[in-house]
Amino acid sequence: MRALTVDLARPGSLALTELPDPVPGPDELLVEGLAIGICGTDREIVRGEFGTGGELVIGHESLGRVISGPGFAPGSLVAGVVRRPDPVPCAACARGEFDMCLNGQYTERGITGIDGYGATLWTVPTQYAVGVSSRAGVLLEPASVVVKAWERLERFAFFDFDSVLVTGAGPIGLLAAMIGVQRGLDVHVFDLAESGPKPDLVESLGATYHRRLPGHEVVIEATGAPELVAQLLGRRLVCLTGVPSTEVVPVDVGQANRDLVLRNGIVFGTVNSNVRHYREASAVLDRADDAWLSAMITRRVPLSSYVEAFESRPGDVKVVLELD
Incomplete structure (x- = not known):
């Protein structure tokens, strides 16, 4: 698979890299990555202003098409939840409110501790996948x-x-x-x-x-x-x-x-969200005018021009990098 990677120890290390295809576990979906949204956090990571550690697949605003796995029909559109509860867990994470983690030991896909969704293939546990009805579902995380x-x-x-x-x-x-x-x-x-x-x-x-x-x-x-x-x-x-x-x-x-x-x-x-918020956000997007949501996406950048997606340009509202 192809994936967008950064070395968190080296500013400006964004690269399109060939990595082994992921192998889903028994409770995971195998997903074809369709698009990721680009936000300020992604740009900070690329500039070396956020995050510590080694190599990371970036991308936390996701959209994909299910290839296989439990709970979703093949071809279904899904987005993946970003944050995961800490392993301790704290009182908030123990109640499923991991977006309110009290001790900071959470992980976040594409941001902190876990590879993100900026890849042509990715896996996600079914419990952290949320269905969407159109390609505007790339806006599910925000x-x-x-x-x-x-x-x-x-x-x-x-x-x-x-x-x-x-x-x-x-x-x-x-x-x-x-x-x-x-x-x-x-x-x-x-x-x-x-x-x-x-x-x-x-x-x-x-x-x-x-x-x-x-x-x-x-x-x-x-x-x-x-x-x-x-x-x-x-x-x-x-x-x-x-x-x-x-x-x-x-x-x-x-x-x-x-x-x-x-x-x-x-x-x-307030920051971040949990599965409950993602599911409600899916309903919110379903009620919205799809043409208006599409107009919010002012630039769609092909994967071959991935560097351009991380540039801030006049007139940008939302930039989406197309992975397919």
């Missing part, structure tokens, strides 16, 4: 992250709300907005892009696009921009999904503390 964000947002909400602000019109922000629209909410999206696909994608959802930050009290933050996060700390309910840079920005912690206390405010972070 959609699962957003499903979890919404699950936690609604759990923490102590008041009814009929509108939500999403900051950032990248893949996570757009999928968060899409779910908000599916839930019948008045959705507003803040981003700095003046042109390109982002405003059109937001407006075609039936959401409202802003280039100045509105004052909504319920926010899903999807940029990780420190200055923006600092402006949101006084809102009533804020879910942080973006991973920030190391940029230092001044924050009036006393004022933020006062606002949060006096307004019973909640600010929380």
